[in-house]
Amino acid sequence: MDQRIARVSCLALAASLLLSSSGCNSLASRFFAKSLAQISTPTRPIKNANPTPLRPDVGLSVLWVGHATVLIQIGDKVILTDPVFSQTIGLVSRRLTAPGLDPGVITRLNAILISHIHFDHFAFGSLDLLPTSASLFVPSGGIPYTPEFGFSNLHAVRAWQPIEEDGLRITPVPVQHFGGRYGFDADWNSEPPWTGYVIEYRGTAVLFAGDTGYHPEYFREIGRRFRIDVALIPIAPIEPRAFMSRVHTDPSEALQIAEDVGAKLLIPIHHETFFLGLEPEAAYARSLLTKLIDERGLAHRVKILEIGEQIILKD
Amino acid sequence: MASQNAPHSSCGAFSFSDRNPYFFLHPFKARRSHTPEMKTIHLKSLLLVILTVVCTTVLRAQPTEPPGKLSSWLPYQALPSMMVISHPGDIPFAFEWEVTPLLYSFGMTRKVSPWHSMFVLPPARFTGSIELKVTGQLSTRKTGRSYFGSSAQLIGHIPLIERGEYLGLNVGVAKYAFAGSSPWFKVIGVSTLFGFVEFNFKHSSDPSMWLGSIELRFF
Numbered sequence: 001m002d003q004r005i006a007r008v009s010c011l012a013l014a015a016s017l018l019l020s021s022s023g024c025n026s027l028a029s030r031f032f033a034k035s036l037a038q039i040s041t042p043t044r045p046i047k048n049a050n051p052t053p054l055r056p057d058v059g060l061s062v063l064w065v066g067h068a069t070v071l072i073q074i075g076d077k078v079i080l081t082d083p084v085f086s087q088t089i090g091l092v093s094r095r096l097t098a099p100g101l102d103p104g105v106i107t108r109l110n111a112i113l114i115s116h117i118h119f120d121h122f123a124f125g126s127l128d129l130l131p132t133s134a135s136l137f138v139p140s141g142g143i144p145y146t147p148e149f150g151f152s153n154l155h156a157v158r159a160w161q162p163i164e165e166d167g168l169r170i171t172p173v174p175v176q177h178f179g180g181r182y183g184f185d186a187d188w189n190s191e192p193p194w195t196g197y198v199i200e201y202r203g204t205a206v207l208f209a210g211d212t213g214y215h216p217e218y219f220r221e222i223g224r225r226f227r228i229d230v231a232l233i234p235i236a237p238i239e240p241r242a243f244m245s246r247v248h249t250d251p252s253e254a255l256q257i258a259e260d261v262g263a264k265l266l267i268p269i270h271h272e273t274f275f276l277g278l279e280p281e282a283a284y285a286r287s288l289l290t291k292l293i294d295e296r297g298l299a300h301r302v303k304i305l306e307i308g309e310q311i312i313l314k315d
Numbered sequence: 316m317a318s319q320n321a322p323h324s325s326c327g328a329f330s331f332s333d334r335n336p337y338f339f340l341h342p343f344k345a346r347r348s349h350t351p352e353m354k355t356i357h358l359k360s361l362l363l364v365i366l367t368v369v370c371t372t373v374l375r376a377q378p379t380e381p382p383g384k385l386s387s388w389l390p391y392q393a394l395p396s397m398m399v400i401s402h403p404g405d406i407p408f409a410f411e412w413e414v415t416p417l418l419y420s421f422g423m424t425r426k427v428s429p430w431h432s433m434f435v436l437p438p439a440r441f442t443g444s445i446e447l448k449v450t451g452q453l454s455t456r457k458t459g460r461s462y463f464g465s466s467a468q469l470i471g472h473i474p475l476i477e478r479g480e481y482l483g484l485n486v487g488v489a490k491y492a493f494a495g496s497s498p499w500f501k502v503i504g505v506s507t508l509f510g511f512v513e514f515n516f517k518h519s520s521d522p523s524m525w526l527g528s529i530e531l532r533f534f
Contacts (some may be wrong), residue, residue, distance in 0.1 A: 001434065091481065092507075123477075124442075146426070146438075148423060185387070
């Protein structure tokens with residue numbers, strides 16, 4: 001009897017493990033293997049990180065902290081997108097390059113925009129490092145995942161429903177992405193937990209696309225509604241394209257989005273910071289984009305920032 | 316229900332023949348015997364309280380549930396946790412299945428209800444919570460007269476790193492019912508990997524009695 005129970009128990013366990021791994025495929029295992037291989041790779045340091053990125057007033061400045069983390073200042077308003085300062089994301093994907101900014105130098109902050117709830121965009125520990133005077137914007141589907149950080153406001157945002165605070169107007173815009181936070185919770189969201197944002201202040205408009213696949217109708221509609229000065233658009237991960245194309249734009253699609261929204265300037269984001277795809281090298285997306293810029297003569301409409309680099313676009 | 320004088324089982328599972336297992340229910344009273352009827356009343360009362368709490372919570376909490384929740388919840392709930400049970404001369408291994416009738420979360424934004432029942436997203440637990448959970452065990456050996464056991468546990472989850480997503484502390488109490496006994500255990504452990512994995516150690520006031528478990532927690 002004991003042996004029979006033991007056999008049944010072992011079969012139940014095996015069936016359970018099989019069930020739990022049913023969501024896995026060769027892509028997941030390849031990604032995991034490559035992530036593990038990256039763990040021993042040292043993180044590339046940032047030299048001469050800007051210790052004073054904030055000004056009393058500026059027309060428009062953009063500092064790429066890395067990945068989708070961008071410090072934007074328009075006039076006297078300071079906005080930070082998808083803040084991630086941690087060494088790893090999701091415990092397995094190691095940072096390739098150190099953050100381009102010490103979060104301690106962000107002494108004032110008006111808005112923190114969260115595009116979606118994946119680890120590389122919504123990092124709990126990083127949010128704890130920021131001034132609580134800011135307002136936190138989270139897609140409404142991500143609210144059940146949001147701890148109490150103590151920020152002055154928490155806005156649960158929905159596409160095309162703008163929120164205005166002291167003249168700073170934040171409009172969530174639809175993008176195309178996927179999933180919950182942990183994979184198995186993808187079906188738990190009654191509303192999409194992902195969004196993009198258009199930030200408007202003093203006649204300047206910045207599009208932060210967060211993480212998105214190419215969806216022509218969405219972006220053309222954004223172009224119809226706003227006059228975008230700067231578009232922050234992801235260009236990676238790229239491979240394997242069969243899977244990534246639905247949820248991540250490649251450099252060619254990023255250029256198309258910039259065209260669709262009528263952006264005066266495209267600044268690529270979401271590359272060279274974390275290992276997230278199966279590209280042959282970290283700079284793969286950058287090299288593809290550079291090639292396209294040269295072929296199409298778009299040097300005046302695309303600015304590839306280095307991690308930690310700040311650009312003043314309007315004084 | 317086993318009486319105080321229940322004989323040792325042949326496989327040497329739990330034996331409380333030398334003490335009153337219900338002593339732990341009345342720590343401030345002297346040891347005294349309880350009849351099997353009284354033990355049944357205790358367990359029925361406990362089940363009644365749990366049932367009332369579940370019904371109240373389900374009716375009040377989370378009025379709008381997303382579609383597709385149940386189909387993703389069920390398979391993950393079917394995944395068993397693993398447990399070893401001490402007793403002299405043998406360490407039986409058991410599978411354990413857990414559900415959360417009630418959880419009060421104190422680490423999440425106030426925009427969502429702090430009360431959760433059955434369907435619990437990991438952050439609601441690991442960012443700081445008090446959880447009432449009910450478990451069932453299937454042992455690979457007979458413990459007492461049966462292969463089956465159950466427990467009710469009250470566990471506090473305290474976040475340590477990344478709001479508990481990387482590391483959290485678990486403390487609490489558990490009341491197990493197996494081997495014809497229902498002892499109380501003190502629980503201490505850690506949770507890691509986004510709250511998916513918990514390593515818990517449970518110890519009764521009897522030094523020879525402990526449980527060690529690796530618990531898989533998804534919802």
